[in-house]
Amino acid sequence: MISLRALLLGLFLFSFHLGFSDQIFAQEIRKDCDSCRFSIHSLENPFSTVGQWLFTRDDHYQNKNPHIDTSHWKLVKTPGPWKKFYEDGKNFQVGWYRAELSFNPELIGTEVVFLVDAYMGKLNVYLDGQEIYKRTGQVNTQRYYSIQPVPVRFKITQLKHTLAFRVDTFLMTGVYQLPFELRKFRPDDLKLNFFYFWGGELRLISASILAVFGLFFLLIYKKTRYKLYLYAALAGIIFFPFLGLPTDMFMRIFPPQMLLPLHYVGLSTVYFHYLFSQYFYKFTPRFNRYTLILYGALTLMFPILAIYPNLDLFQHLRVVFLLFSQFLALKMLHMLYRGTVAKKPGAKILMFSALFYALSSGHDLLLALGIIQSVALVFLAVLIMTANILGVASTVFANTFLENKQLAQNLQVMNDGLEDQIKQRTQELKGKTDSMKGMLDHLLEGIFTFGKDYRIHPEYSQTCLEFFGGSPDKLNPLPLLFSTISVTAEQLRETEDPSAFNYPATIKDSFDMLFDDPETFNILEDLLPREITLRHHIFTLKYRMIAGNSSEQHRVMVIITDITKEREMQARIATEEERNGMIVKVALDRNGFLEFLKELDGVIQRVDFILTQPVSAIDTNELFRHYHTLKGGAAVYGLKSIVNQVHQIEDRLELYRNGQNPLATADLPDLQKKTEELKQTLSNTLEELSCIITEEDIHAKERIYPVSAGKIKYLHEFLNHKVSQEMWQQIQPVLETLKKQPIASVLRKYATTAEGLAEKLGKKITVRLEGLQTEVLHENMAPLFSSLVHLIRNSVDHGLETPDIRSMLGKSEVGNLHLSARQEAKQIRITVSDDGGGIDPEGIRNIALKKNLLSQEQASVISDQDLLHLIFMPGFSTKDSVTTLSGRGVGMDAIKTAVEYLDGNIDIKSTPGQGTTIEITVPHYGKEEPMLS
Numbered sequence: 001m002i003s004l005r006a007l008l009l010g011l012f013l014f015s016f017h018l019g020f021s022d023q024i025f026a027q028e029i030r031k032d033c034d035s036c037r038f039s040i041h042s043l044e045n046p047f048s049t050v051g052q053w054l055f056t057r058d059d060h061y062q063n064k065n066p067h068i069d070t071s072h073w074k075l076v077k078t079p080g081p082w083k084k085f086y087e088d089g090k091n092f093q094v095g096w097y098r099a100e101l102s103f104n105p106e107l108i109g110t111e112v113v114f115l116v117d118a119y120m121g122k123l124n125v126y127l128d129g130q131e132i133y134k135r136t137g138q139v140n141t142q143r144y145y146s147i148q149p150v151p152v153r154f155k156i157t158q159l160k161h162t163l164a165f166r167v168d169t170f171l172m173t174g175v176y177q178l179p180f181e182l183r184k185f186r187p188d189d190l191k192l193n194f195f196y197f198w199g200g201e202l203r204l205i206s207a208s209i210l211a212v213f214g215l216f217f218l219l220i221y222k223k224t225r226y227k228l229y230l231y232a233a234l235a236g237i238i239f240f241p242f243l244g245l246p247t248d249m250f251m252r253i254f255p256p257q258m259l260l261p262l263h264y265v266g267l268s269t270v271y272f273h274y275l276f277s278q279y280f281y282k283f284t285p286r287f288n289r290y291t292l293i294l295y296g297a298l299t300l301m302f303p304i305l306a307i308y309p310n311l312d313l314f315q316h317l318r319v320v321f322l323l324f325s326q327f328l329a330l331k332m333l334h335m336l337y338r339g340t341v342a343k344k345p346g347a348k349i350l351m352f353s354a355l356f357y358a359l360s361s362g363h364d365l366l367l368a369l370g371i372i373q374s375v376a377l378v379f380l381a382v383l384i385m386t387a388n389i390l391g392v393a394s395t396v397f398a399n400t401f402l403e404n405k406q407l408a409q410n411l412q413v414m415n416d417g418l419e420d421q422i423k424q425r426t427q428e429l430k431g432k433t434d435s436m437k438g439m440l441d442h443l444l445e446g447i448f449t450f451g452k453d454y455r456i457h458p459e460y461s462q463t464c465l466e467f468f469g470g471s472p473d474k475l476n477p478l479p480l481l482f483s484t485i486s487v488t489a490e491q492l493r494e495t496e497d498p499s500a501f502n503y504p505a506t507i508k509d510s511f512d513m514l515f516d517d518p519e520t521f522n523i524l525e526d527l528l529p530r531e532i533t534l535r536h537h538i539f540t541l542k543y544r545m546i547a548g549n550s551s552e553q554h555r556v557m558v559i560i561t562d563i564t565k566e567r568e569m570q571a572r573i574a575t576e577e578e579r580n581g582m583i584v585k586v587a588l589d590r591n592g593f594l595e596f597l598k599e600l601d602g603v604i605q606r607v608d609f610i611l612t613q614p615v616s617a618i619d620t621n622e623l624f625r626h627y628h629t630l631k632g633g634a635a636v637y638g639l640k641s642i643v644n645q646v647h648q649i650e651d652r653l654e655l656y657r658n659g660q661n662p663l664a665t666a667d668l669p670d671l672q673k674k675t676e677e678l679k680q681t682l683s684n685t686l687e688e689l690s691c692i693i694t695e696e697d698i699h700a701k702e703r704i705y706p707v708s709a710g711k712i713k714y715l716h717e718f719l720n721h722k723v724s725q726e727m728w729q730q731i732q733p734v735l736e737t738l739k740k741q742p743i744a745s746v747l748r749k750y751a752t753t754a755e756g757l758a759e760k761l762g763k764k765i766t767v768r769l770e771g772l773q774t775e776v777l778h779e780n781m782a783p784l785f786s787s788l789v790h791l792i793r794n795s796v797d798h799g800l801e802t803p804d805i806r807s808m809l810g811k812s813e814v815g816n817l818h819l820s821a822r823q824e825a826k827q828i829r830i831t832v833s834d835d836g837g838g839i840d841p842e843g844i845r846n847i848a849l850k851k852n853l854l855s856q857e858q859a860s861v862i863s864d865q866d867l868l869h870l871i872f873m874p875g876f877s878t879k880d881s882v883t884t885l886s887g888r889g890v891g892m893d894a895i896k897t898a899v900e901y902l903d904g905n906i907d908i909k910s911t912p913g914q915g916t917t918i919e920i921t922v923p924h925y926g927k928e929e930p931m932l933s
Helices: 004-026 190-224 227-238 240-244 256-280 285-307 311-341 347-369 378-415 418-441 463-468 477-482 489-494 505-516 518-527 564-588 590-611 620-636 640-657 665-688 695-699 709-722 725-739 744-760 778-787 789-799 803-808 841-850 856-861 864-872 891-901
Strands: 038-040 051-056 074-078 094-103 111-116 122-127 130-135 150-155 160-168 181-184 446-450 531-534 537-546 555-562 764-770 814-824 827-834 905-911 915-923
Touching (some): 074 094, 111 122, 111 190, 122 150, 190 227, 190 378, 227 240, 227 256, 240 378, 256 285, 256 311, 256 378, 311 347, 347 378, 463 555, 477 489, 477 505, 505 518, 505 555, 537 564, 564 590, 590 620, 590 744, 590 778, 620 778, 620 789, 620 891, 744 789, 778 891, 789 814, 789 827, 789 891, 841 856, 864 891, 864 905, 891 915
Parallel strands (some): 038 094, 764 814
Antiparallel strands (some): 051 074, 111 150, 111 181, 122 160, 446 555, 827 915
């Protein structure tokens, strides 16, 4: 058996081995570790603990113990930040520091103070595993030393001590700034007391003084409305959180983890520093607005983080906020430098303050990044800047007071003879008033003024009595001018309920804004009515703003001019010009107009017939074609009244055609009535044209040819019975040509139409005609010729670009339209081509899908050529809106219908960006069989 003594000896040796091994392991010294070998030989001077410290983010309670494995701990520059210290780049809130302190034996028994600035973070300090200091972040009555070096006191009891401390902070910086040192404790340590005063009482005193001055200037601003005082006031008041919140007075009320983000709000005072600096150079209102929105949003995030903490968001927000503050400081420095160059009073001292602030901000940024170890200076810089701003504002206030005092003395001197001057000025004013009244009484315009009370002033021109039907004195001008019910001045004065005379509320809103800010006159003037109608008279209105001073309100002058006779004359001239234009167009193409009348008669008969049918039998597309053809022909000859009436009918029919409001039996009488009105308009138009178109011309049964139709018929019958069959075969083609006429009149008519339309649309155009002598049977081709106008309109309206667009595309500003006709075998080929924008098949595809003219499956397989032919479908249009020229989707459908009626073909070729060509081929005898067969 093993003796008890041997057992005890073995246990002792084993435990000694373990303890010795642990101690040797714990004391392994890393070469670059400063905190692993702090040797303090003397404390006559403070011992700096700045350097590379053992550090870990692993928050374990055992980290306080002296003999633990620290081989996995990192080394961190202290003071300095933790940010991106670990490879994963994650943010963390808790960090542990550890140091080994070796002391000279002579120092044993000495009481020392370890100074560490944890900047409002929670702090636990351990000596040899025992807690010697603790601030938890909870509200209590103890001094917190929030942004001061925390004095951790302990006594040196052995040659070596292990010091560990834990920091819990949102700043990602465990030790923020200097001093970071070990010093001998002295009750009368003036340097230590200065640090506590610097970070404590001085901040609270400064915050209180600046806030009081800020409130003083806020009262000054309330009286003077001079914004320089407002910016000075806000600079003093808003700086209070940065100065005051970290002090012990607030730490006893609120937890530091809440006050830490809140105290950054105080740095937003830099924005008001910048606004104040603009008084020394120039104002930047747009930049101010954008900065207020962005900087204000950043500032408001700090109170939110105080309630809902978020470490990651706080880290990003703090960096952006401080950089933006630095940017504003540089902008402010620029403003003050320019003010100093211009020798503005107070600019130089503020410039040096701003320079110190900019340098201090840069210094503190380097401190926060751990590049340097120093003491934060931005508190002092902002304090000096704010104090100087308040000082400059005080100087401005004092100078203003002295100037006013001197002015008051000067006024007192002036008042001595003021009574005589008033009498003299009153006489002069009376003379000017009488002269002005005489001038107003002889003006043809109505002139009056009114103010924000909306009462017309007694001074107005005599003409106003006539315009308003009585004296407008003290009446509200808005009902008089803009009421929806015509009202005279006497009626308005006698009414008990002025609200009965309504006028648009937007007019009063515009005048309200004008009285509040007269500088907006140039903008608001365009929103006010320029023309009104009162009791069958037309008046124009002009406005003038008369800005008042502080004792006199702003006024608006209204100048009213009666332009009724001018407008009547203009209307008569326009009507006469329209009538003359119509007569000229008809006179230039008299035969063509007669053909149009015959075609028109047929169209109206067909419309009358359709409107007598049951609703179920009416084809709205056919009805549209007839009306659209009628409108197109009327437009060619300048029959604008008919064009406008037909356009209104089309607007009505559009609802029936697209299915929004299906055609009902009850709608037919109204359409019949409008058609009758159309006939009456046509009859009135023919009366105006009686000078060139007689009743005999209109009702003639036979078209006039170079050889009359009767003679041709007689010749046909005579020769058919008198000559042999063989000779008849030779004579017949000759007789056929007698009825033919050159197509020149048709092509020239549409050339004139194209040129007139181009001028109306602001386009330049050259029309080239070819094949004018091609002979055709006009009577048989009438359906095609009456609808050909749609092709011309399409080319000019849709195809050809405006001069500016053509120039931009590298084309000549003048567009080209080519109309040609030629006979090929027994066919007539008519070609209309332009060098405009062409037709994009993809655009046709999209419109067809949108209007349900194609299914998705059909759209995916249809060829480009077939897509182009979709423009001839009823209701298809490439325009989104309807005008008097196009947009109905009827014109091209009418062309196709006419061509098919003549047993012809229509083909289209188009190249996007280059132009479009449409070819129509019909039998040269038209629809009917030739008479001489």
